[in-house]
Amino acid sequence: MVETVQGAGVVVTGAGGGIGAALARRFAAEGARVVVNDLDAVKAGAVAEEIGGTALPGDASTVVDAARDVLGGTVDVYCANAGTASGGSEAAGEDVWARAWDVNVMAHVRAAHALLPAWLERGSGRFVSTVSAAGLLTMIGAAPYSVTKHGALAFAEWLSLTYRHRGIKVHAVCPQGVRTDMLAATGSAGDLVLQPTAIEPEDVADALFKGMAEDRFLILPHPEVAGYYQARATDPDRWLTNMNHIQQKWEETR
Numbered sequence: 001m002v003e004t005v006q007g008a009g010v011v012v013t014g015a016g017g018g019i020g021a022a023l024a025r026r027f028a029a030e031g032a033r034v035v036v037n038d039l040d041a042v043k044a045g046a047v048a049e050e051i052g053g054t055a056l057p058g059d060a061s062t063v064v065d066a067a068r069d070v071l072g073g074t075v076d077v078y079c080a081n082a083g084t085a086s087g088g089s090e091a092a093g094e095d096v097w098a099r100a101w102d103v104n105v106m107a108h109v110r111a112a113h114a115l116l117p118a119w120l121e122r123g124s125g126r127f128v129s130t131v132s133a134a135g136l137l138t139m140i141g142a143a144p145y146s147v148t149k150h151g152a153l154a155f156a157e158w159l160s161l162t163y164r165h166r167g168i169k170v171h172a173v174c175p176q177g178v179r180t181d182m183l184a185a186t187g188s189a190g191d192l193v194l195q196p197t198a199i200e201p202e203d204v205a206d207a208l209f210k211g212m213a214e215d216r217f218l219i220l221p222h223p224e225v226a227g228y229y230q231a232r233a234t235d236p237d238r239w240l241t242n243m244n245h246i247q248q249k250w251e252e253t254r
Helices: 018-029 041-051 064-070 094-122 143-166 187-193 201-213 225-234 236-253
Strands: 009-012 033-036 077-080 125-130 168-173
Touching: 009 018, 009 064, 018 033, 018 041, 018 077, 018 125, 018 201, 033 041, 064 094, 077 094, 094 125, 094 143, 094 168, 125 143, 143 168, 168 201, 187 236, 225 236
Parallel strands: 009 033, 009 077, 077 125, 125 168
Antiparallel strands: none
């Protein structure tokens, strides 16, 4: 158990299902007061009722002030979990790219902007960013998703290096495949790359709580991702060649 979670005010965005719902359930089970945010009001309400939390449906980018009111003036932990799995190449429409940037990156920026003044004043706060292994590596067939998840990771890194000496804790959670509706929507690329090692949303929640207890920034629910990340950094050409082989294999199956 992470002792600081007991009684804490926690916001989880994109919590109507999948990883977000698993995080909301876990925080509630550990004694937190949880605000469940999701664009789908029915799903948010169902999860909130199940865990004894409060549903706050709507755009994750604008939830902080309302959540602060619901929680009695203080948000202790903010889980920037809402995301969009935008597939496509460089030829994806401008609207697809814009939505990916807005949901996967700018929603995190807006939340941090709203949260940090109070956190810095009191000297504590915890920002949990659900990124993806795609933010450390990449994902075939999904340029908007891969690029914006790199952006989400970069922003989380920046928050951590800028404010950690002032009591702000930041965690970047980077799973590969997780058995959710989002994984199902990745189609044949997900079937090839992600499905074989897919884990349950509850496994991601377990990894987060272990990472929080150990005060780690980078949280890898799939431990093998650390080796891939190291290979990418130390021999990028070999890594890119290997990834291109996967790309070719995918093209052959389409």
